[in-house]
Structure formats: structure tokens, C-alpha cells
Amino acid sequence: MxxxxxxxxxxxxxxxxxxxxxxxxxxxxxxxxxxxxxxxxxxxxxxxxxxxxxxxxxxxxSSLFELLLQLSVVSFAVPLYKEWPLMKRHLKKIFSGVFVGTSLGIFSVYIMSQVFHFNQEIMASLIPRSVTLPVALTVSDGLGGTTAFTVFFVLFSGLFSVMMGPNLLKWLGINSKAAKGLAMGTSAQMLGASRSLMWGEEEGAMGCIAMTTSAIILSLFIPILLLLL
CATH class of the missing domain: 1.20.58 (Methane Monooxygenase Hydroxylase; Chain G, domain 1)
Structure with a gap:
């Protein structure tokens, strides 16, 4: 003992x-x-x-941290509650943007799996790479993925997006505060939301909303994904 x-x-x-x-x-x-x-x-x-x-x-x-990570999913309701007035103002923009971003992320995994002949385990581990880690692990487990692969894919995707995202947005001439926050929050999860906050309060709020909304949308896709895998 x-x-x-x-x-x-x-x-x-x-x-x-x-x-x-x-x-x-x-x-x-x-x-x-x-x-x-x-x-x-x-x-x-x-x-x-x-x-x-x-x-x-x-x-x-260190199993305590795994438990705390699972419990942290509940806290995702906080940014939605705190930023509800802002969310109401951009409701269509938020859901259309995040839905398209999440869908394209899943579709890109499917295309990569066909090109590189990924097996079902790799596909299931890759699909949730663009959502925050606690949700990604739950989704990956439900689809039959491997935790270690999912953690790597989520961390790599987040780091790549937060390093390349700001320059890409600048190159594309995207100056909208809402659009910048949504793009970073959808692609780079918490790292993207934190990076958005460095631009300003509205960008940071939209980043948090995008991070939470993308996790919800991906979770709703699970029954469809189970049929495809």
C-alpha cells in the first residue's frame, strides 16, 4: 500500500x-x-x-490526471454561458463556420486514409485530432481508436495550427475578429483560443466558442462515423 x-x-x-x-x-x-x-x-x-x-x-x-481530464469536459459549458450575448450576435456565422471546418477535417482524414491506406484504428485516432483533448480521447475510444495515437495527433495538429494559422489568415487577408477567433479555435483547440486572446477579447471569446462548438458537433457525428468505419 x-x-x-x-x-x-x-x-x-x-x-x-x-x-x-x-x-x-x-x-x-x-x-x-x-x-x-x-x-x-x-x-x-x-x-x-x-x-x-x-x-x-x-x-x-498519475491516473488522477486522467480522471481530472475527463471531468474537465463539463467546464466547456462555461465559455458558452459567459459569451452567450456575443454568440447570439454571430450565431449563424459560428455554427456554419465550425460545422464546415469540422466536416472538412473529417473528410480530409477520409481522403488521407484512401491515399495512404490507413487502417480503421489509425482513422479512428485521426478523426478527432482537431478537437480539444478530453473530447478527442472520448471520441477516439468510441470509434475504436488508440489513445496514444490520438494524443499525438491532437498535440501535433494544435501546434501546427497555432504556428501557421496567424500567418495564413494574414496572407488570406482575413481581418474579421470573429472569423479569426473561429478559425483558430476550430483548428487549434485551446491553443488556438489562447492565441486568439492575444489579438483581443472578442477574438478570444470566439476562439473559446469555436473550440466548444466543434467538440459538440464532432460528438454528434459519432453515430454516422461508426457506420462509415
């Missing part, structure tokens, strides 16, 4: 230390590619390798 407790405390402290250290680096240099979500993960992997800690031991010891 004491050994299990020690492992759990050690894994939790190691995870927190990795995140806090990475957060300090991010705040100092303010580079999108130094987001603590990625650098913290890399640091944690290094610590596991140096400490010769098996992945199964770490997963068991």
Missing part, C-alpha cells in the same frame, strides 16, 4: 514539476513552439527515461 502511494505521489509531483518548469520557460521566451503542453511532455519523457520508470508504472501513478 505504501509503495503504491509513494509511486502515485512521485508521479504526480514529477508531472507538476515538468509542467511548472516548462511554463516558466514559455513565459520567459513567449514562443508558440515552447508551449508547456509540448515542452512539459518532452521533459517528462526525459525524466522517465533517466529514472528508468516503466510507462505502465507512471500511467498507474
Amino acid at each position: 505504501s509503495s503504491v502511494l509513494f509511486n502515485s505521489i512521485g508521479c504526480i509531483l514529477m508531472t507538476l514539476a515538468s509542467y511548472i518548469a516548462s511554463l516558466q520557460v514559455f513565459r520567459k521566451f513567449k514562443k508558440s513552439w515552447l508551449n508547456p503542453l509540448y515542452t512539459g511532455t518532452a521533459l517528462l519523457i526525459i525524466l522517465l527515461l533517466l529514472g528508468n520508470i516503466p510507462l505502465s508504472v507512471y500511467q498507474k501513478g
Whole structure:
């Protein structure tokens, strides 16, 4: 019992230390590619390798974070409630934009799977790559995907979108606050919403709304996707 407790405390402290250290680096240099979500993960992997800690031991010891991640899905209702006046003003724009973005994301996975001959497991892991991680894991599990693949695809998609998105929007001449926030929130989840907030309050609010709405829309697509896979 004491050994299990020690492992759990050690894994939790190691995870927190990795995140806090990475957060300090991010705040100092303010580079999108130094987001603590990625650098913290890399640091944690290094610590596991140096400490010769098996992945199964770490997963068991840090199961508290997995529980908290699942519970965090409930909090997605908060931005919708807080930004309801703004949402009412742009209701058609929000749902049409996010619906098209989510649908194109799913369609692109289908096209890639046909071109590169992905199996069902890879397809199921790829489909939720553009929604926030807690929802992506639930959707992937429901479709028969692999958690490890889904985490990688979500993190890579978010990092790529937040690095390339602002330049792409500028190149396309998109200056609408609502459109910029919706694009970043739909494509880069929480990272995109955070990046949108750097532009302004309205962009950040639209990013949060897009992140939440895209998760809801993808969840509603599950019955259809189950028939296709």
C-alpha cells in the first residue's frame, strides 16, 4: 500500500514539476513552439527515461490526471454561458463556420486514409485530432481508436495550427475578429483560443466558442462515423 502511494505521489509531483518548469520557460521566451503542453511532455519523457520508470508504472501513478481530464469536459459549458450575448450576435456565422471546418477535417482524414491506406484504428485516432483533448480521447475510444495515437495527433495538429494559422489568415487577408477567433479555435483547440486572446477579447471569446462548438458537433457525428468505419 505504501509503495503504491509513494509511486502515485512521485508521479504526480514529477508531472507538476515538468509542467511548472516548462511554463516558466514559455513565459520567459513567449514562443508558440515552447508551449508547456509540448515542452512539459518532452521533459517528462526525459525524466522517465533517466529514472528508468516503466510507462505502465507512471500511467498507474498519475491516473488522477486522467480522471481530472475527463471531468474537465463539463467546464466547456462555461465559455458558452459567459459569451452567450456575443454568440447570439454571430450565431449563424459560428455554427456554419465550425460545422464546415469540422466536416472538412473529417473528410480530409477520409481522403488521407484512401491515399495512404490507413487502417480503421489509425482513422479512428485521426478523426478527432482537431478537437480539444478530453473530447478527442472520448471520441477516439468510441470509434475504436488508440489513445496514444490520438494524443499525438491532437498535440501535433494544435501546434501546427497555432504556428501557421496567424500567418495564413494574414496572407488570406482575413481581418474579421470573429472569423479569426473561429478559425483558430476550430483548428487549434485551446491553443488556438489562447492565441486568439492575444489579438483581443472578442477574438478570444470566439476562439473559446469555436473550440466548444466543434467538440459538440464532432460528438454528434459519432453515430454516422461508426457506420462509415
